[in-house]
Amino acid sequence: MSPLHQAALSAVQAGFESRFNHAPAGIWSAPGRVNLIGEHTDYNGGFVLPFAIDRRTVVALSTRTDRTVRVASSFGGEAVEMSLDELFPENFAGWSAYPLGVAWALGQFGADLTAMPGFEAYIDSDVPIGAGLSSSAAIESAVALALNDVWGLGLDRATLAKVGQLAENRAVGAPTGIMDQSASLLGQADSAVFLDCRSLEAEVIELGFDPAGLELLIIDTKVSHDHATGGYAARRTSCETGARLLGVPSLREVHVDDLPRAADVLDDETFRRVRHIVTENQRVLDTVRALRVLGPGTIGPLLDASHLSMRDDFEISVPQLDLAVTTARGAGAIGARMTGGGFGGSAIALVPRDLIPAVAVAVQAAFALDGYATPDTFVVRAAGGAAREA
Structure with missing residues (x-):
């Protein structure tokens, strides 16, 4: 202990x-x-x-x-x-x-x-x-x-x-x-x-971060979120609406190949909400496959794509999360994304171990330059x- x-x-x-x-x-x-x-x-x-x-x-x-x-x-x-x-x-x-x-x-x-x-x-x-x-x-x-x-x-x-x-x-x-x-x-x-x-x-x-020399850096933006308020519930309602209009019990039954039909059936906002869920499910499967076969050093593009989908299709990011992600990537992270329900909270960055200090300093400097509260940055390990x- x-x-x-x-x-x-x-x-x-x-x-x-x-x-x-x-x-x-x-x-x-x-x-x-x-x-x-x-x-x-x-x-x-x-x-x-x-x-x-x-x-x-x-x-x-x-x-x-x-x-x-x-x-x-x-x-x-x-x-x-x-x-x-x-x-x-x-x-x-x-x-x-x-x-x-x-x-x-x-x-x-x-x-x-x-x-x-x-x-x-x-x-x-x-x-x-x-x-x-x-x-x-x-x-x-x-x-x-x-x-x-x-x-x-x-x-x-x-x-x-x-x-x-x-x-x-x-x-x-x-x-x-x-x-x-x-x-x-x-x-x-x-x-x-x-x-x-x-x-x-x-x-x-198995993640395999340690033998690959990687760490997961948390960037807590200090923008507090609350899942009991409207944004989270509104996204859930949009997903339920999309599933109902597509005639399926849940969006689990919708696959990437189904998206062209979904675009014809749904209004633009509902379609984008659905597209995030459908492509995010595929990204999870692709990440599991990459971890098993190719190793954790290959999952960076999937993390990046997840963030773009949450930012543009699901619209749950905030400027501080976007800044954390882009700055971490520019400072050497192999991939980064917001994590959690959105509207605040934290971003994660998968970073080579020897670059952790540089990424943390770069993120804190970028937040200071844009006038945001100083974020907390710390490494977490799977427990x-x-x-x-x-």
């Missing part, structure tokens, strides 16, 4: 003891994720290729002898308290909607909440909030794993991913797919999760998924 990881566990235990005046029954953690490629394809039944990162949310938790639930965090101010009998989405607000939403969602997957004890939980995290690295799924996955253990539910990780997605959709109000929770729960070190979001079949794909720590 690294000193940094041990410090995080000590901090969350101290936070729990300070708030609740006793030691927790256990400590669980779950990582954020970065999506290497496959954006907005998940809720269209398509393909994604995320990986869990070495930034984690940690939760200390204990059951109670009554039916009271109390949740607190290092970032949320006072503890939020309610009874399990009040655990409904309309009663949730703010950050506590994530852990409380998970407890409620477990009840939709077979947990008899009328028979469960209450609990106390304290949450800490080093996953940046609003950066497109899925801090929300990290909370949901850590809490889901903890409650699955202490309530003795016996749910598998694929089901816990569905629990987290339901909490995100209904308790938080963000119409996201299942990718984020799947990556957080199923991730493995040095590998990505190739997920078919229609069948929910998942396959671990293991959610786990009990203590």
Whole structure:
């Protein structure tokens, strides 16, 4: 265990003891994720290729002898308290909607909440909030794993991913797919999760970044996004409209060869939304094939093409993301793209290890020149998924 990881566990235990005046029954953690490629394809039944990162949310938790639930965090101010009998989405607000939403969602997957004890939980995290690295799924996955253990539910990780997605959709109000929770729960070190979001079949794909001398640089633009607001939902609605007008259950059934017909059937905006999903699905498949056969040094053009599609067809980029991508490419990255739901957050750049400092400096200089807030730049590595720590 690294000193940094041990410090995080000590901090969350101290936070729990300070708030609740006793030691927790256990400590669980779950990582954020970065999506290497496959954006907005998940809720269209398509393909994604995320990986869990070495930034984690940690939760200390204990059951109670009554039916009271109390949740607190290092970032949320006072503890939020309610009874399990009040655990409904309309009663949730703010950050506590994530852990409380998970407890409620477990009840939709077979947990008899009328028979469960209450609990106390304290949450800490080093996953940046609003950066497109899925801090929300990290909370949901850590809490889901903890409650699955202490309530003795016996749910598998694929089901816990569905629990987290339901909490995100209904308790938080963000119409996201299942990718984020799947990556957080199923991730493995040095590998990505190739997920078919229609069948929910998942396959671990070795990335091979380290032997190739490559690192994945995160460029957090500091432009915060919120999936519960209109842009994300509007894109999802456009995709559903496109599928309906094309006479298919989802855009998963539309292939690149079908795009000429789609152009005749759809208005220009809906067509461009559909074209992004269709071509992005193909890019995920091409990336998996390249990683298996040719190595990670060959995927740069696919990352670049993904960004252009999100910028021009799906229209979810912002000037800071575009600047991060073009600057990173100009400074030596072999490929770069925005990652996450869009409208802010982070870009990723696949960079030769010895060029990381130069790319980071170039991006920060470009942001300063254009008058933007200084971005955070840091390397992430593929890490293991959610786990009990203590």
